[in-house]
Amino acid sequence: MSCGDGLPAAEALNCRIYGYPSLRVPQVRHDDSVTTYRVAEAAELLGVSDDTVRRWVEAGRLPARQEDGRTVVSGAELAALAESLADHPDRAATRAAAVSARNRLAGIVTKVTKDRVMAQVELICGPYRMVSLMSSEAADELGLEPGVRAIASVKSTNVVVERP
Numbered sequence: 152m153s154c155g156d157g158l159p160a161a162e163a164l165n166c167r168i169y170g171y172p173s174l175r176v177p178q179v180r181h182d183d184s185v186t187t188y189r190v191a192e193a194a195e196l197l198g199v200s201d202d203t204v205r206r207w208v209e210a211g212r213l214p215a216r217q218e219d220g221r222t223v224v225s226g227a228e229l230a231a232l233a234e235s236l237a238d239h240p241d242r243a244a245t246r247a248a249a250v251s252a253r254n255r256l257a258g259i260v261t262k263v264t265k266d267r268v269m270a271q272v273e274l275i276c277g278p279y280r281m282v283s284l285m286s287s288e289a290a291d292e293l294g295l296e297p298g299v300r301a302i303a304s305v306k307s308t309n310v311v312v313e314r315p
Contacts, residue, residue, distance in 0.1 A: 186226050188223060190205060212232070256279060258302070262297060263295050270290035272295050
């Protein structure tokens with residue numbers, strides 16, 4: 152497929168920029184009558200992978216049924232699960248955190264070096280030494296100081312520090 156083969160506008164733009172059409176991301180249906188969600192739609196809404204939603208269905212955490220040969224979950228059940236996930240944001244205790252694409256490493260702050268604008272936070276997370284640069288304001292808001300438990304979330308070349 153070339154970049155001029157009648158692609159939707161967003162894909163045509165990506166094609167012109169990157170030289171190939173973008174991969175299609177599942178989109179949530181916008182019908183007024185949507186009371187069920189397919190696995191890919193549920194995953195997109197919850198910010199997890201399709202496989203995670205399938206595992207939750209298999210484990211009975213998210214009730215589902217077959218509709219036209221597809222696994223679907225009710226909107227009410229999905230909303231209840233989303234609310235429970237929001238009420239318990241500390242995913243470190245779940246298996247999902249251990250296998251997530253976002254690497255979350257629990258550790259202890261060993262050093263905080265701050266000036267007026269920026270802070271350098273050093274953590275020991277198991278056998279790993281992690282260093283994060285953040286605003287001094289963020290370090291103050293998190294209460295980061297030596298001896299405090301924290302979680303380093305590694306995404307690409309950025310290390311994000313959270314309090315458990």
